[in-house]
Amino acid sequence: MQLETTTVDIGTSRPLVLLNTVDADELGAHPLDRVRIEHDDGTATGIVKRTDELVEAGSVGVTEPLHHVRGTVNVTLAGAPQSVRYVRKKLDDVELEASELETIVRDIHENRLSDVELSAYVSSVYTNGLSLEETKHLTEAMSGVGQRLSWESPVVADKHSIGGVAGNCVTPIMVAIVTAAGLTMPKTSSRAVTSPAGTADVMEVLCDVEFTIAEIESIVTETNGCLVWGGGVDLSPVDDEIIRAENPLSIDPPGQLIASVLSKKRSAGSTHIVIDIPYGEGAKVESLVAARELADDFKRVGDHLEVDVSCAITHGTDPIGRGVGPALEARDVLAVLEGEGPESLRLKSLRLADMLLTHCGVDASATDILESGQALERFRRIIAAQGGDPEIKSDDLEPGAESTTIRADRSGVVTRVDNRQLCDLARRAGAPLDSRAGIVIHQTATNQIETGYPLYTIHAETPAKLTEAERLADRLEPIRVRSKADALVERR
The missing domain is CATH 3.40.1030.10 (Nucleoside phosphorylase/phosphoribosyltransferase catalytic domain)
Structure with missing residues (x-):
């Protein structure tokens, strides 16, 4: 199919191709299918996004990774990358070979996987784990992509x-x-x-x-x-994509x-x-x-x-x-x-x-x-x-001006300070994107405290985010206070 390219910016690092539904139906292209784009300087592969409004029939929208593709192009359906098969294998809890992991790493690096397929890979590893051999091969493959630093010192x-x-x-x-x-x-x-x-x-x-x-x-x-x-x-740029x-x-x-x-x-x-x-x-x-x-x-x-x-x-x-x-x-x-x-x-x-x-x-x-x-x-x-x-x-370093301090509602002993809950609260307050948001911890485990003592202070950069963190704090107990008798039972 002959189409005219138009550049679009929808805030993605994926090589998306926007097709009007009329052209997509004629081509037989469904969402997340691949298309092969033949242009004056070579060929490229894009991931399909169907639309009724963003591009007109007869045009193909190309996102930032494909902005070098210009003019009249020939668009045809293309098959999914080989790595998609290996992701499915991992979802089925089948151990992957070194070459299969190398293919997944290469396709991630070259933006050949859609966000859905990358999420499927991450989910497969989370659910089924990696064997030691898989971990070795994956580490080697990931370190083989991207730039390398080298130093004169023999010990770094x-x-x-x-x-x-x-x-x-x-x-x-x-x-x-x-x-x-x-x-x-x-x-x-x-x-x-x-x-x-x-x-x-x-x-x-x-x-x-x-x-x-x-x-x-x-x-x-x-x-x-x-x-x-x-x-x-x-x-190891593939690591950054996986973290995303x-x-x-x-x-x-x-x-x-x-x-x-x-x-x-x-x-x-x-x-x-x-x-x-x-x-x-x-x-x-x-x-x-x-x-x-x-x-x-x-x-x-x-x-x-x-x-x-x-x-x-x-x-x-x-x-x-x-x-x-x-x-x-x-x-x-x-x-x-x-x-x-x-x-x-x-x-x-x-x-x-x-x-x-x-x-x-x-x-x-x-x-x-x-x-x-x-x-x-x-x-x-x-x-x-x-x-x-x-x-x-x-x-010189001041935290976010919007703050509230959570205080003890009873006297007793601090029996636990929960890392996970404190981290959840800090993130709800806006950290790390809001650099001055977070939590100040006032107590540690085994401290003996009285009613009204400060437990922790939430800092945020906006009132809305402070309110969100306060709502979460109402449902959590990141710093647990028990009576002395209950604390003794808990330690046993």
Whole structure:
């Protein structure tokens, strides 16, 4: 069928083709079918969207990925990508071969899958899981797509937390300590998937996080490290597409998690990595057994990729730090580097930094580096190199002006602080998209309190979002208070 192209912008990264229903019926094209477009410079494939209004009969609308297609074109039906068959296999809980996973990764990278098909892939992995062999092959395939960083240093340090713990922003503190000790640590981080703030979201409060590879190399040459968004430099770009599909469902299945983390680390040129695996009630991993299994799988996949991986299994029942949300976590980070801040965040950062230093063969004390002010000085240099204000202090960071404090309606003992509920509340308040939204936690488990004591404060940037968070807070109990007698029974 001969049609005239017209460019349309409907805010999608998918190569959509808009056909008037008259032309679509004549062609026999249904929604989400593929069409082959022959144009002067070659051929392209698009995913069909039928419409009565956006394009007229005789025209074909092409979205941004296909804007290079112009003029009169020949449109014919095309078959679905081969990877769709493999997604169906995974939905049927059939283990996939390396070549099949490579095909899925390639088709995701080349935008050949519709949003529905990508969601089906994510759902299949969530429902049926990935075997260790599948995880190895998937990680290798994902790290083989996109750009790669390389460094002169034979030891390149890195760290990642699997998340699920409110306020667990130890990474900036660790980077400051480890780079001050002389190691190279070019930290590429993701934005939030299921949490109210990823490391990239937190750092964006303080400085720029999107850079080219050349700019990252310059920053690392100057400071030994960086704290940047990995998606900005096309490192394992398929991971970013998969995360986009996972986000609405707030899912992060173990096999895909390992592939996500280690493909990014391999692409970033990391050689020695510490993985933080928090476990406990309300954390992403709830049992010690599951945490150990995940740690073993991380190490096995790391060995397959020839990357030295060490895992720290940490308690994830209680939040780390006081703030939950980008600006509030950035405030906690600066406070710790300034010599104050939440003790829980300080202690965990020191423990993991010491572990990473030892893992990399460096004889240095994280505590000495922090208390001497070297870590703060190095962090300020990194902020400056990334376009931020190196003189910024923790007191300069203000949370959202719309706020309400939830108070105890009884006296007693705090028996539980629920990470998952606090994260849900922070997200409902607007985090991470609203950087100053989030939660300030006033109590920790085992605290003895009286009626009227503050439990937590919700911050939002708009009254509407504060109201939404308050409504959710009415249905939740993120900080549980029980009488002393009931608390004793609960502990038993």
